[in-house]
Amino acid sequence: MSAPVRGRSTRTRPANRRPKSAEYRARRRIILRRRLVALLSVLTVVGLGYCVYFTPMLGVGEVDVRGSVVLTEDEVRTAAAIPPGSPLVRLDLDAIHDRVAALPRVAAVEVERQLPGTVQLLVTERVPVGSVKLPDGFHLVDATGKDYAVLPTPAPGVPELVLAAPSPADAATRAVVGVVNELPEKLRPEVVSVAATSGADVKVTLTGDRVVRWGSSENTPRKAAVLLVLLTRPGTTYDVSAPDLATVS
Structure with a gap:
């Protein structure tokens, strides 16, 4: 009966140790990629929101007056008092309505936003x-x-x-x-x-x-x-x- 050889370990290296490490690194890359995509998405939304709400990117470029007969379009625009370049989404439509409706000749007025940069005023004059x-x-x-x-x-x-x-x-x-x-x-x-x-x-x-x-x-x-x-x-x-x-x- 032969004696065991001294100095040599009888333990074997786990065969699946390397694959587990590779799988971990792959999963970590996926997680990091997803976090990066989410971060970029948030930054994009914030950036677009800032541009829409606080810059002239979607600002008022035209005030379109319809329905005026005796009143001139400039008289209606002056009453509306809409600053050029004002962010379209931040306009107070009720305030614009009230300013135009205050004109004595105006019986009714409708105020609408029209992308990308138009405000339409539909005026009905008194008869x-x-x-x-x-x-x-x-x-x-x-x-x-x-x-x-x-x-x-x-x-x-x-x-x-x-x-x-x-x-x-x-x-x-x-x-x-x-x-x-x-x-x-x-x-x-x-x-x-x-x-x-x-x-x-x-x-x-x-x-x-x-x-x-x-x-x-x-x-x-x-x-x-x-x-x-x-x-x-x-x-x-x-x-x-x-x-x-x-x-x-």
């Missing part, structure tokens, strides 16, 4: 339903009863409204405007003026010095329909304040 002659000129009144502009001469194509002081809060103004708003198109060309001192004594003057006692603005469509029938009869005074008992004299 006069009549004009009131006062010492300083002819005051235009819209369908809400608002006095919004003064002209040196009568506005063409709109009747005169005979009122002490036009105001949406005034009963006479509301009554006169209520009648004018509901008059049928067939009758409008014949209307010269509409007057009232209260909410219940509206009087309409037609061409040919014909006068219509209208009363209140209630039942205006019914009164207008009756008046069209009465106008087929000769007369100078037509009373439709009680449309079921209308008279001609």
